[in-house]
Amino acid sequence: MSSSELQSLYQEIILDHSRQPIGFGGLTGDAAGRSHQLNPTCGDEVTLELDVDDAGLVGLRWEGHGCAISQASASLLSELVERGLTIEELSERIDVFRTAMRSRGAIEPDEELLGDAAALGGVSRYIARVKCAMLAWVAAEEAVARARA
């Protein structure tokens, strides 16, 4: 039997996103911001591109491979961005997500701000997996910085 902790780490919504990720593919190579992130301990990789449209809203696409957590996290980030976020709003949410991830289970992710990505809250209790969940968000942060530069 699997423990309830494991079930809360791998919620159905996370497994669904890892199998059918949102925002995957279609990299153009000429985005306003781009970032490649690699987790050297397991080889997980994400390449993420980010553009800002005339209305100031962020568009995001990514490619990569890795564990269910890293893939689902990139997908959930894409889903969040699809709601329509400005670059400032995205930056703010990356900070909120990181704070929750680093809290060792003490801070529940804010569903208002993070949407379904809040389901990744269980990851913060597994220190070794926080990097997996953060991979796409770190890529987005760097892409934001480059888009602004």
Added chain:
Amino acid sequence: MARRSSVEVIPRAGSVITIEAPASPIAAGPFTAEESARIRADFPILGREVNGHPLTYLDSGATSQRPRQVMDTERAFATEHNSAVHRGAHSLAALATESFEDARARVARFIGADDDEIVWTSNATEAINLVAYAISNASIAGGDAAVRLAPGDEIVVTEQEHHANLIPWQELAARTGARLRFIPVDDEGALVLEELDAIVGERTRILAFTHVSNVLGSVSPVDTLVARAREVGALTLLDACQSVPHMAVDVRALGVDFAVFSGHKMLGPSGIGALYGRRELLNALPPFLTGGSMITTVTMERAEYLPAPQRFEAGTQRVSQAIALAAAVDYLDALGMARVEAHEAALGRRLAEGLSAIEGVRVLGPVAGRERVGLASFDVVGIHAHDVGQFLDDRGIAARVGHHCAQPLHRRLGITASTRASAYIYTTEEEVDRLIEAVADSREFFGVRP
């Protein structure tokens, strides 16, 4: 009642710890259930729980657990005669030096070497770097021709290597202008020996290869590789990290010039490893690290160095770790390395057969039934190794996930990561079966079961 063989640890030092081998009338073959129980009782950590389950420790290939005899030996040194070695004339200094050198002699004997052919290092990685840097020092400073590299010379490794036996050679090649080549592997990860003579040739100066692959569990054809290296006059370095802890290794019978291994993979503490080198070669190599304890005469302009092994042991040494490693070697000796090897071969077979029987699981390396040590890496198709490892951990099963410091090999096998289960003397069939059952269940949990 069979006679128990026993070994005294730190014979000259106050408290004597006796290591007893399990009494057994069986001269060969895996450990019996009774022997296994007695061995496990020596490892306090095996009694703990992880995530509400008894610990199933299947990560000995990364680091092994320590028996109380090893921990007691280290503690006895610290509490009774801790002191600096090779300096000072007081009683404790003399006792510590004697224990330290006695430890070297026991480790040397364990692999069929002479005392002065064993250099203490922090681990195998440092041992390989020591050789690589000593060779580049000789190359820069016009050292002995036997250990000098020049542009046009070639260093050969294999595609199976751990990063520790690859990157130091990449860097040595970059520093000296030598060219780094490798013996490729086939789709199963086995060395393509048909290409050996074409790759190892007249220009080859160093052939560095692993004895047992830390990913595949396969045993390298040392005889064939050493014979070819000798034919062309190349030096050989054997990465024995995954062999010395698990089988009888005689470096002279193998005919290698250098061999390296780590203490923490063979019941010893971390922070201690060893370099074996043929005496004349070690003495032909210039130092890697310089400083105290490795010199004869020092002036303000220059220094002269002691012969090996001291010339490679600059600064204060890892004394308690070396003594504890010798206790680990005594423990293994008392069990008998033939028994250790037989025990682990049986577990390796069980692992490979059990995992291969699960649909959607690809076992890397030799097919089930072929020779392998007690180690199996595998890919559960459709589930990333990190997720498999997380599922196993939830049941108290400790296995390694990732590329196991062998990215090129994984890339060649078409994967980025795998899960690895590795056994040791204290591993039981029940533990292997627990792993196999959990791997099968992980497919259901992650929904990849048809």
